[in-house]
Amino acid sequence: MLVQPIVGYHSDRCTSRFGRRRPFIAAGAAFVAIAVFLIGFAADIGHLSGDSLAKKAKPRAIAVFVVGFWILDVANNMLQGPCRAFLADLSGMSQKKTRTSNAFYSFFMAVGNVLGFSAGSYTHLYKLFPFSRTKACDVYCANLKSCFFISIALLLTLTIVALSYVRDKPWSPEGSPGEGDDEEDEIAEAKQAVPVPVPFFGEIFAAFKNLQRPMWILLLVTCLNWVAWFPFLLFDTDWMGREVYGGDSSADSDQLKMYDRGVRAGALGLMLNSVVLGVTSLGVEALARGVGGVKRLWGIVNFVLAICxxxxxxxxxxxxxxxxxxxxxxxxxxxxxxxxVKAGALALFAVMGIPQAITYSIPFALASIFSNTSGAGQGLSLGVLNLSIVIPQMVVSVASGPWDALFGGGNLPAFVVGAVAAAVSGILAFTMLPSPPPDSPSIKRAATAAFH
Structure with a gap:
């Protein structure tokens, strides 16, 4: 919950000669690689540490997996905040560029999902890395490990290329350097700059205190939007296995097999969802123009989410x-x-890719646009927005089980709450969320990494 605000706060004020965002992005990518390595080799490390192959329980492997997963969660947040803030920096004051860059961010998230599902569905991937199959790691484990090898290589390669090619201006507390300044002069100014230390929690409380009405409404709409999303994101494959296929993960072998088939069908649904997510992301700007603005688009897709x-x-x-x-x-x-019935369920997964594309792009673009006139900085502002995502996730994760149990179990009670939250979010987006003002003709169209 606090990683993105903390990283965003420090990336706003980083005086490294490599820029403000690039050091955090590089560190985040490195930690993701370490985390994925630990998760992939958890069984092997556990076996080397004393786990018996004859016993079903492997506590050391579980411990390594948990540590790796925790590092992965932290590292992902280290990446996401500075990456989105970097996009806002490069977009300057141009709202169109801000929206477009976040739409492409959503598109490449979908591309990653599709590649991941595709790699995971190929059962002989481990043959590319014969050493991945060991005494402690069977074929399924080796396939997963091979997917991780490929993902690490792609991540590190793309990170190195992107950070080497894209310019990230160092921050100076005296203000942004002029357009004509040389990069060496900017680095020298950053080295000489001595920022006044401000306690993080004091800064984040000040950020909340100084939030203007548009940002507060954005946080509220985002919070309700994610209250709607998380029940489905957390339990979609369980819904397919349990409610649609009639299986039970804790029942006899017949129902267990049917549950597994339903979960696999849900994975196919997620694949379709990712394809629609990617295609829709490329058309976000056109859709916004077609319906009369981004706030109307967000309101409409929230109602689509409620219906789904x-x-x-x-x-x-x-x-x-x-x-x-x-x-x-x-x-x-x-x-x-x-x-x-199966076709209807899969179609539902696919259609939900449309509102998901908007959810992954428009709120972040609006946060960048609304914070352009504030002194909090893009990193901290996007970190504050992340709180309106993480808090609903925590609430839904904790409350969904007891809430579903009140109505006899299953996933539908949480989905109904999500539908209501999505409808309320759509109403607020239409009635209370202000439309961002149009770009001024005087705004320079050239990309810039100036501090906002």
Missing amino acids: LAMTILITKLAQSNRRYTTVNGGTHLLPPPAG
């Missing part, structure tokens, strides 16, 4: 009313849902 979440009830009821069984050798076995 409500449709999970209809699909679940259809699946339950068409539950089929077969008798083999005197035993009754559960069959998959009819093709129409």
Whole structure:
């Protein structure tokens, strides 16, 4: 919860000769690589540390995995905040560039998802790295490890290329250097600059205190939007396995197999979702123009999200009313849902890629635009926005189980709450969220990394 605000705060004031954002992006990428390595080799490290191959429980491997996952979570936040702030820096005061850059950010997130799903579905990937299969790591583990090798290579290569090519001006507390200054002069000024130390928590409290009304409304709409999203993001494949396919992860082998089939079908749905997410991301700017502005677009897709979440009830009821069984050798076995039900569920996954593309781009672009006139800095402002995402995630993660249990279990009660939250978020986006003012003709179109 605090990683992005802390990293954003320090990246706003970083006086490194390499720039403000690049050191944090490089460090984040390095820690992601370390974390992925630990996760991939958790079984091997656990075995070397004393885990027995004959026992099902492998506590040392679990410990390594947990540490790696924790590092990965921290590292991802180290990357995301400075990356989005860097996009805002490079966009300058141009709102169109800010929106477009965040839309491309969303697009490449979708590309990463598609590549990940594609690599994970190929069962012989480990043959590219024969050493990945060991006594402690079977074929499935080796495939996952091979995916991680490829992801590490891609991440480090792209990070090095991007950070070597894109210019990141060092920060000077005296103000941004002029357009005609040489890079060497800017670095010299940054070295001579001695920023006044401000306690982080004092700065973040001041950031909240000085937030203007548009930013407060943006935080509220974003918070409700993610209250709507997280039930589905956390439990979508479980919904497919449990409600749609009628399986049970803790039941007998027949229901367990059906649950696994449903989860795999949910993974296919996520693949379709990512494809639609990527395509929609490329058209965000055109969609915004077509509906009369970004706030209207966000409001519309929030209602689309509400309808999609409500449709999970209809699909679940259809699946339950068409539950089929077969008798083999005197035993009754559960069959998959009819093709129409499966198609409806997969279509739902795909359609939700449309509001997801807007959610991954427009709020961050608006945060950058609204904070252009504040003194908090892009990094800290985007970190504050991240709080309106993380807090709903924590609430949904903790409260969904007890809330669902009140209504007999399943995932639908949390989805209904999400549908209501999405509808309220859409109403607020239409009625209270101000439209950003149009770009001034005097704003320079050249990209800049000036401090906001």
